[in-house]
Amino acid sequence: MKILIVDDFSTMRRIIKNLLRDLGFTNTDEADDGNTALPMLQSGKYDFLVTDWNMPGMSGFDLLKAVRADENLKTLPVLMVTAEAKRDQIVAAAQAGVNGYVVKPFTAAVLKEKIEKIFERIQ
């Protein structure tokens, strides 16, 4: 299970990386925005994408849309972990095909629950 973590703040990437490791996912890579993440997703074989929304360069929302529009990536499970809390945004993310939405600040239990739910649905 190879996971890409996309967030412009290294602190948040590190927190998510640690939480994922506690959940048994040790194979993780990091990117600091959509522009960096997309080529990584296209060339590396990732099984799961965890992304923030608000980032300089390409936002997580645009990254989600780019992933869904890419023939090879369109089925990649995407979990959004973000401080964006407007109802319109959550609806937009759902419509764009997000698999899970975690709003910051979040707990380890919430992240675990959402990830497990996503994998349940896939398997």
Added chain:
Amino acid sequence: MSDSNNKNPQGLDPEVTEKLRVQANELVEHVNAGDYARAMTLISDLSEVRDQSLYREVGRLTRSLHEAIRNFQIDPRNAEQQEALSKMTDASDRLEYVVQMTGQAANRTMDLVEETMPKAHVIRDEAAALRDEWQRLRRREMQPAEFRDLYGRIDRFFVTLTEDADTIYNNLSEILLAQDFQDLTGQVIQKVTNLVKEVEEHLLSLVVMASHVDQLTGTVHEIESAEVSAEQGVGPQMNAEEREDVVSGQDDVDDLLSSLGF
């Protein structure tokens, strides 16, 4: 503006409005009496009154504007003002410092947590293994040779446990100390907040002045309402509980998504 109380809503002096009233009445009288030459002179007088009041108003506004700009302290002509200017430009440096400090604290904390967590794991695993052995001993299932091994293992465990407990304690106390940024960043943010408030007040008086000029000259601005797109992200929302368009936590998100069939 201190003298704004003496003015009517259009920002004109009572003296000027009185003059206008008197001359307008005179104008009507002259027109009715057929004295057009006198009426024309009056019209020209009237426009002169308008121009004069405009000039006076513009002069006054220019002085206020100058005052307001000076309050902004963005004119570094002497040492005092240069210091004030640096107060303005300093604000972004200060906020950068806050980002740095919080980042450092977060990383320092995570370093220590990442160092401490495996130790807790090792202690737990070794304690569990020893407990199993201990149970075997109590059930008298242990050979003498095994017991001697256990004897040494318990001894070593006590030594590492003491050392690791010290390390864990020290790491926790360092984590505690790493939170001292809150005091420093709190002070910095308060300073910047005060500066922003100050700037806001000065800006507000500038806006009031500008609207004054607009009223005098009859300028109407077409203000385009710029709808901010949420697609690029807008960041954390304040007072989420009081707002309808914002979720106030993960439960709200889950409810919303399940209402969409998730």
